[in-house]
Amino acid sequence: MTKERVGFVGLGLMGRGMARNILKKGWPLAVLAHRSRTAVEALVAEGATEVSSARALAESCDVIVLCVTGSPEVAAVVDGPEGLASAGKPLVIIDCSTSDPAQTMALASRLTERGITLIDAPLSRTPKDAEAGTLDVMVGGAPEIVARVRPIIDCFAGRVVETGPTGTGHTIKLLNNFLAMGYATLYSEALALGAKAGLSPQVFDQVIRGGRMDCGFYQTFFKYVLERDRNAHQFAIRNALKDMTYLAGFAAASEFANPLGAAVRNSFAGAVGAGKAEDYVPMLSDFIAEANGVSLVPKD
Known part of the structure; x- marks a missing residue:
């Protein structure tokens, strides 16, 4: 089976370990620098591909994992002038940030009209667990979409709890x-x-x-x-x-x-x-x- 192409934004304390586990477990991975280049360069050395913008990431991937700070950062990556949505193609976005549930649901509704599905999958535990692939993940989204991306989430999760519709995870x-x-x-x-x-x-x-x-x-x-x-x-x-x-x-x-x-x-x-x-x-x-x-x- 051909694996979906995965993009990752937010290679901070948690994200770098998560992305490394996705890559180690055989998924084609593209990464976008957000704040620091250190993790990007390490992942590229391990086989990831770097892209220059969120739009380019969307154009080259099927599923995007976001691990940024909160709702404003998510909106900037998704809705900005060169954001993920500007690529104009179907995507699944997995938002692993800790965001405002109301803003998450509003963004998900807007994106649906553009053929993009947003699910929320915030995290618990520590950066060490991210490196070990043993995070707790709370996933809100339609069951069929969660089932589709569950193998990607399982790369960095030790425990996954499906919480209900999009917004319930946050x-x-x-x-x-x-x-x-x-x-x-x-x-x-x-x-x-x-x-x-x-x-x-x-x-x-x-x-x-x-x-x-x-x-x-x-x-x-x-x-x-x-x-x-x-x-x-x-x-x-x-x-x-x-x-x-x-x-x-x-x-x-x-x-x-x-x-x-x-x-x-x-x-x-x-x-x-x-x-x-x-x-x-x-x-x-x-x-x-x-x-x-x-x-x-x-x-x-």
């Missing part, structure tokens, strides 16, 4: 990130309050680790807190704020009171306002601690 992803960023905020405030009372992060960890409140997110968060490993959880605070802002919009559109979401968002907004946008999420703990006049770093 909805459940926002709820997933609400839980994760909620944990980050809780951990940060609990650590700072503990430090005020003279309790170290090490003592905190001895109580939590291995108990009912332990989880994978806790472990990567505390790998930074305890070991100061900046790369333990590579998800930027600016992206956390972006996702919680999408959640606020989703709640407002649903006429749903979301006070906890507002509190979580404000924690990240405060960090971004203080110049911490490019820090990773576990570093929120330092921001909260410093704002309360304590430090989580052991004294020499």
Whole structure:
């Protein structure tokens, strides 16, 4: 069976591992530089083809995987003057970003009129899982389209959950990130309050680790807190704020009171306002601690 030609945009922390797995598992792959050339050059050396524009990518491919930041970036790649849609040919676009569900559904509706099908397939887990091909993927789309592209998604996924129509993948992803960023905020405030009372992060960890409140997110968060490993959880605070802002919009559109979401968002907004946008999420703990006049770093 001839494999469909796959294009990839967004070769960042997650995307480069995903694209490499698609290529390693035998799919013809074309790539477009988005922010950095490092991953593009590595993939070309491994057998991928580079193209110069989103339009050229669409012209040479059947299925396009997007792994960019959010809705504005997706719209720019798809609807821009030299965007994917400008090629004027049928395509399936797999949007692996974390986007606003309302914007995803509106874009999908517009693209249908042009013979392009958009499905949402946001991700969970870490860049290490992207490299290993063991990401969790939440897929929203028509069953027949999901079945068509499932072999491509399986290249980088360890677990796939089909969530329903297009837009439901991005909805459940926002709820997933609400839980994760909620944990980050809780951990940060609990650590700072503990430090005020003279309790170290090490003592905190001895109580939590291995108990009912332990989880994978806790472990990567505390790998930074305890070991100061900046790369333990590579998800930027600016992206956390972006996702919680999408959640606020989703709640407002649903006429749903979301006070906890507002509190979580404000924690990240405060960090971004203080110049911490490019820090990773576990570093929120330092921001909260410093704002309360304590430090989580052991004294020499």
